[in-house]
Amino acid sequence: MKREWENLTEQERRVITSLINRENVSYDTNTEFDGERTFGEKIADKVAAFGGSWTFIIIFSGILVAWVLLNSFILLSRAFDPFPYILLNLFLSMTAALQAPIIMMSQNRQSARDRLDAAHDYEVNLKAELEIRTLQEKIDIVLSHDWKEMVKTQQKQIEMLKEILDSNRRED
DSSP, X not given: OHHHHHHSOHHHHHHHHHHHTTOOOOOOXXXXXXXXXXXXXXXXXXXXXXXXXXXXXXXXXXXXXXXXXXXXXXXXXXXXXXXXXXXXXXXXXXXXXXXXXHHHHHHHHHHHHHHHHHHHHHHHHHHHHHHHHHHHHHHHHHHHHHHXXXXXXXXXXXXXXXXXXXXXXXXX
């Protein structure tokens, strides 16, 4: 038994211990994960959330259209960034260069959160499976006991029927 215990993973040991002690293994992984975020990670998550939203796309598209209209039609001869909009391309490149690593940081955090959720789901599912097996064993014990009682009852009924038949035969 000790050898088998040593072959179990730490996760499996926690589940078995919680089963023996009648403790819950479920908890809110979001509070655990969100509590560990640094200031930079919080900013990265907010930037990624805004950068991947329709609000960002609409605002950014509006800025691009305004830039083109301003430099192509409104300012005409005094445009500060005439066609082919080299300054605009510079700003777009800088935005992409800064936004990409921030979004990657947020995605890496999301991957870590997903791994934590998967590990937690495994523990909960493993405990549920063990609980179901335990319940099934208890049901099997109860059913086997009931079967024994039912067979005894049927034997008594058969004996009583034999007695009735014997008494009827004697009377005839």
